[in-house]
Amino acid sequence: MVASIVSKKVAAGSTHLLIDLPVGPAAKLANATEAMRLRKLFEFVGGHFGISVEVITTDGRQPIGNGIGPVLEAQDVMAVLSNDPAAPRDLREKSLRLAAHLLDYDPQLRGGTGYARARELLDSGAALKQMQKIIDAQGPSGCRTDLGLLNVDVLARRDGIVTSIDCLRLNRLARTAGAPLDKGAGIKIFKKIGDRVEKGEPLYRIFSFDQSECDLAVAAAKINEGYNIDGQRPVRPGIAT
Numbered sequence: 001m002v003a004s005i006v007s008k009k010v011a012a013g014s015t016h017l018l019i020d021l022p023v024g025p026a027a028k029l030a031n032a033t034e035a036m037r038l039r040k041l042f043e044f045v046g047g048h049f050g051i052s053v054e055v056i057t058t059d060g061r062q063p064i065g066n067g068i069g070p071v072l073e074a075q076d077v078m079a080v081l082s083n084d085p086a087a088p089r090d091l092r093e094k095s096l097r098l099a100a101h102l103l104d105y106d107p108q109l110r111g112g113t114g115y116a117r118a119r120e121l122l123d124s125g126a127a128l129k130q131m132q133k134i135i136d137a138q139g140p141s142g143c144r145t146d147l148g149l150l151n152v153d154v155l156a157r158r159d160g161i162v163t164s165i166d167c168l169r170l171n172r173l174a175r176t177a178g179a180p181l182d183k184g185a186g187i188k189i190f191k192k193i194g195d196r197v198e199k200g201e202p203l204y205r206i207f208s209f210d211q212s213e214c215d216l217a218v219a220a221a222k223i224n225e226g227y228n229i230d231g232q233r234p235v236r237p238g239i240a241t
Contacts, residue, residue, distance in 0.1 A: 002038070006045050016052045017042075018101050022060025026168040032057070054101060058094060062165040062193050065091040069179035069186015069207065071145055081128040090192070096122065147184040148177070148207035150214040154221045156197040160230035165193060169226030170204070177208040177217040185209060191227070203227055 009017050019042050021035045022028070029035045039055040046053035065076035065088045079087035080095060099121075100114035109117055121127045170187055178185030188205045191197055203225060208214035 002041050002045050006042070006049065006051070009046075009051060010049050014051060016102070016105055017046055017054070018098065019053065019055040020098060021055060021057045022064075023057050024060030024062070024167065025164070026166045027060030029057075029060070052105075056098075056101065060167065063167055063170060063189060064088070064094055066189045067186060068170055068174040068189070069177075070143070070183040071147055072184075072186045072188055072207070074145075078131075081122070081131055083123060083125070083128075092122075143183050145183070148182065148186075148209045148214075150208045150211060152206045152214065152218050153202040154204055154206065154218075154225050156191075156201050156203055156227075156229065157199060158229060159198050160196070162191050162193050162195050162197060162203075162227060162229055164228040166224075166226035169224060173206065173217050173220055173226070176213060176220055177206050178210055178213045182209050182213075185213070197229060 005019070006017070019039075021038060023032060023035050024030070029038065035057045039057075042055050043053050065073060067073045067076050076088055076091055080092045096115060096118045099118035103109060103114035103117050104111065106114075106117075170189075174186040177187070180186075185208050186206075188207065189203075190205070191201070191203050197203065206214065206217050206221065208217060
C-alpha cells in the first residue's frame with residue numbers, strides 16, 4: 001500500500017501528501033497501534049523522497065456516506081459538492097476536515113483557518129465549479145451512471161438502536177452484487193450507528209444488474225447482514241423486494 005501510494009505521488013511531482021487512515025474493528029486498521037506503525041512507515045518512505053507527509057486517523061467504525069459502489073458513491077460526492085440538504089453529513093464533515101489539513105499548508109492562510117476556508121469554498125459553490133472543470137478536462141465518460149435495475153431491501157426484524165456496522169461485510173455484499181465492475185451495483189445505506197430502527201424498516205438496499213449476483217447478495221445478507229442492534233447478536237433481517 002505504501003509503495004503504491006507514494007510511488008504515484010513521486011511520479012506526479014507531489015510535494016505534500018495527506019493520508020487518511022480509517023481505524024475500526026472491521027476496517028483495514030483495527031486499532032491505534034496498527035495505525036501508528038503504518039503512519040511511521042508512510043512518513044519514513046515519503047521523507048526519503050522529499051515529500052511532506054501528514055497522516056491522520058479517522059473513525060472507521062462505519063461507512064462514510066450513504067453509498068457503497070461507484071455510482072452510489074459518486075452521487076454522495078456530488079450531493080455534498082452541490083450543497084444538497086439531503087447530502088450525507090458525515091461525508092461533508094470528513095471532506096471539510098481533510099481539506100482543512102491541506103489548506104493549512106497555504107502560507108497565505110493564517111494558521112488554523114483551513115477549515116473555515118474549506119467550508120467557504122464548499123458553501124459558495126467554488127468547489128463544485130472546480131470539480132466540473134476536472135470533469136470537463138477528463139472528457140465524456142463511457143461508464144454507465146444508472147443504478148442496478150434489481151434492488152432488494154434488507155429489513156430489520158426487531159426494534160432497537162444500531163450499535164455497530166461491519167464495514168467489511170457490507171463491502172463484500174456490494175461486491176457480491178456486482179460492484180465495482182458493474183458501476184451501478186452496490187449498497188445504499190439507510191441506518192447508521194446510533195440510529196433507532198423499528199421492525200420492518202430497511203437497513204440498506206442492494207442494487208444489482210444480474211439476477212444471480214443479486215440472489216447471492218441477498219442470500220449472504222440473510223446469513224449475516226453486518227448490523228448489530230442493541231448490542232445483541234446480529235439480527236438476521238427479512239428480505240423484501
